[in-house]
Amino acid sequence: MMYVAFNNKLHLAPLENPQKVLDLGTGTGIWAIDFADEHPSAEVIGTDLSPIQPVWVPPNCKFELDNCEDYPWTYVDDTFDYIHVRGLVGCVRDWERLYAECLRCLKPGGWLELQEFALPIAGNDAPLPADCVWHDWGAVFREAGRRMGRSFEVADHWEEWLRGAGFTGPLRTDSVRLPIGAWAADPKWKEVGMFNRLSLEQGLEGFAMYICTQVLCWQPEEIAVLLAKVRQAIRNPSYHAYYPL
Structure with missing residues (x-):
């Protein structure tokens, strides 16, 4: 297997x-x-x-x-x-x-x-800045997973x-860097990154609202600030951020 x-x-x-x-x-x-x-x-x-x-x-x-x-x-x-x-x-x-x-x-x-x-979201060409919100975004999901007992x-x-x-056979892995935004030089991955950006922007509230309010007990104002920073990061062409997938 x-x-x-x-x-x-x-x-x-x-x-x-x-x-x-x-x-x-x-x-x-x-x-x-x-x-x-x-x-x-x-x-x-x-x-x-x-x-x-x-x-x-x-x-x-x-x-x-x-x-x-x-x-x-x-x-x-x-x-x-x-x-x-x-x-x-x-x-x-x-x-x-x-x-x-x-x-x-x-x-x-x-x-x-x-x-x-x-996790974590990372920079393709260079490490993301220490104050980049992508570090906070990853920390939110790690902590929520720990509290729920359902790991991210x-x-x-x-x-x-x-x-x-009980799997005893050889294991085979494959992975890619899923771009966030259209920074990739390759036309295929540029298009993938554009769709990924659109998906993230449209789904941010759905990703964060439950775990931030029900698991982490945040206030709505705190969530709004986090999501505003994430939207800025999504649109920042200098980050060259990606999800390991």
């Missing part, structure tokens, strides 16, 4: 005609839908706590309302050829337990693929937790 981190493809795992696929925390379901289109012979199941997925989907794709932390899962042993997990940082209390359940439900020779953001620093512990869950 192996894990892989990120690529601009739907998957990195060297899949050969997968027949049963699970997408944990599917969200809008876009990954599951695209994978089902790409692999029409596979049955693709996307699970999530929220029923926000579209009704019109490929015939080989379906969505189930389910909590991946409700153990044991209802799936029998050796069910899936491939399990995909992406974007669940800050959502899972016991990652090792989750990985153990993935291992139980994977067929022999099956693949588990993990894709997550990592999952990538730092992948190997430890996977081995603890």
